[in-house]
Amino acid sequence: MNGFLAILQRDLRLALRQGADSVMVVAFFIVTTTLFPFGVGPEANILARIASGVIWVSALLAAMLSLERVFQTDYEDGTLELLTLSPVSLELLVLGKVLAHWLTTGLPLIIAAPLMAVMLNMDQNGFVTLMIAMLLGTPALSLIGAIGAALILGARRGGVLVSLLVLPLYIPVLIFGAGAVEAALLGISATAQLQIMGAILLITLAATPFATAHAVRQAME
Amino acid sequence: MHRFAKPSVFLKLTDPLLPWLAGATAILIATGLYFALFASPLDYQQGDTVRIMYLHVPAAWMGLFCYVGMAICGAMSLIWKHPLADICARATAPIGATFTALCLITGSLWGEPMWGTWWVWDARLTSMLILLFLYLGYIALVNAFDDPERGSKAGSALALVGAINVPIVKFSVDWWNTLHQPASIVRMDGPSVDPSMQLPLALMILGFTCYYFVLLILRVRLELNERRIRALQLSGMFDERSDQEAEKANSYDAGHNAEASQ
Numbered sequence: 001m002n003g004f005l006a007i008l009q010r011d012l013r014l015a016l017r018q019g020a021d022s023v024m025v026v027a028f029f030i031v032t033t034t035l036f037p038f039g040v041g042p043e044a045n046i047l048a049r050i051a052s053g054v055i056w057v058s059a060l061l062a063a064m065l066s067l068e069r070v071f072q073t074d075y076e077d078g079t080l081e082l083l084t085l086s087p088v089s090l091e092l093l094v095l096g097k098v099l100a101h102w103l104t105t106g107l108p109l110i111i112a113a114p115l116m117a118v119m120l121n122m123d124q125n126g127f128v129t130l131m132i133a134m135l136l137g138t139p140a141l142s143l144i145g146a147i148g149a150a151l152i153l154g155a156r157r158g159g160v161l162v163s164l165l166v167l168p169l170y171i172p173v174l175i176f177g178a179g180a181v182e183a184a185l186l187g188i189s190a191t192a193q194l195q196i197m198g199a200i201l202l203i204t205l206a207a208t209p210f211a212t213a214h215a216v217r218q219a220m221e
Numbered sequence: 222m223h224r225f226a227k228p229s230v231f232l233k234l235t236d237p238l239l240p241w242l243a244g245a246t247a248i249l250i251a252t253g254l255y256f257a258l259f260a261s262p263l264d265y266q267q268g269d270t271v272r273i274m275y276l277h278v279p280a281a282w283m284g285l286f287c288y289v290g291m292a293i294c295g296a297m298s299l300i301w302k303h304p305l306a307d308i309c310a311r312a313t314a315p316i317g318a319t320f321t322a323l324c325l326i327t328g329s330l331w332g333e334p335m336w337g338t339w340w341v342w343d344a345r346l347t348s349m350l351i352l353l354f355l356y357l358g359y360i361a362l363v364n365a366f367d368d369p370e371r372g373s374k375a376g377s378a379l380a381l382v383g384a385i386n387v388p389i390v391k392f393s394v395d396w397w398n399t400l401h402q403p404a405s406i407v408r409m410d411g412p413s414v415d416p417s418m419q420l421p422l423a424l425m426i427l428g429f430t431c432y433y434f435v436l437l438i439l440r441v442r443l444e445l446n447e448r449r450i451r452a453l454q455l456s457g458m459f460d461e462r463s464d465q466e467a468e469k470a471n472s473y474d475a476g477h478n479a480e481a482s483q
Binding site for chain 1: 354358362371379381383
């Protein structure tokens with residue numbers, strides 16, 4: 001457990017001292033969302049209709065873009081090699097890195113999401129569901145994305161490749177995340193969708209650290 | 222099973238098998254096409270367009286079949302580290318991707334006259350499209366490394382993670398009530414397709430499966446031969462260099478000896 005906390009602390013400290021990374025992810029999210037009113041036109045009711053989907057897709061892309069830094073710098077400077085050699089289980093360390101990734105990217109996105117919902121004219125009764133759905137969904141995105149981030153270590157053109165690997169696996173989160181907000185907007189209970197999202201989070205939490213750790217070990221061979 | 226994992230054994234076993242499989246493919250697809258195009262009844266609603274089914278359903282079946290095969294090969298290469306399992310998984314991916322694309326294209330051509338649209342965001346169609354993306358991601362990942370060994374291993378892990386999509390494709394029509402018709406062949410109370418249509422369908426599915434194995438054997442042999450050529454070239458290079466070095470050493474020795482003797 002000490003190793004988990006140590007790696008979490010280290011990654012958070014690195015993210016805070018370098019600073020720009022988290023801000024960049026949120027900025028990307030906001031800019032991408034802003035593009036849609038230009039693309040589909042500024043009519044308020046159309047924007048209100050597509051708001052939940054736009055916010056989810058932008059959040060997905062923002063989460064994906066930041067994946068590279070989960071392992072890449074540690075891979076380049078050799079830290080990852082020392083981590084795989086350490087007596088602490090690699091699965092736990094991977095989980096710590098993923099949690100740090102979520103705290104520095106997923107959490108800021110959740111805070112920025114209602115702001116964009118207001119700008120896109122989304123109805124107010126969807127806000128709470130949107131935030132709960134993102135609270136359940138974004139950790140799953142970080143967990144799934146970490147597999148892709150570990151698989152591309154040492155690959156050519158890794159950044160483009162990771163999108164091809166990770167985005168198809170993100171689709172269930174997108175479907176139920178947008179579905180939950182949609183239900184709330186229609187005034188139906190969104191419990192079913194939120195429960196499925198909780199199930200996705202639990203499954204990914206239990207299964208992906210093993211896959212990610214395996215991929216990291218492969219990269220180190 | 223481990224006995225068959227040696228490349229030499231594979232070559233020896235598949236050599237006599239290949240012409241039989243190729244013959245079976247030709248006969249099955251030829252008779253299947255005859256029944257499908259001429260000797261099967263028209264659908265009372267769809268008319269002649271129902272004949273697209275005899276390409277569409279086998280292609281869909283092969284898309285899933287190849288992915289399952291790829292995932293099993295990936296698991297085998299991760300667990301037992303068989304080099305042949307790696308090669309099989311790599312060889313399967315483009316074949317499966319092509320069948321999946323074929324399924325999507327024929328489905329789209331069939332959908333236009335029947336549903337009035339080339340494409341709907343239906344659960345079955347979308348999950349099949351994701352399957353195609355998974356194939357493309359696998360192919361891109363496997364070829365993204367300078368070391369092919371590392372590419373195969375990363376690909377095996379991805380194939381296993383992506384295998385979660387296979388049951389989603391199969392059961393999507395049962396879980397979501399959508400435009401695509403529900404399961405009509407593999408289901409609990411027997412197929413619901415008319416017997417006169419089952420025969421050409423079964424022939425085509427068997428024919429496509431045999432065709433896959435023919436392609437797989439050819440591609441695996443190609444890869445094995447390529448590796449052998451590379452190994453020979455490498456050893457040839459070293460031989461040449463060692464010859465030159467030996468010559469150099471000899472001449473040096475000779476000169477040295479000559480100097481010494483003077």
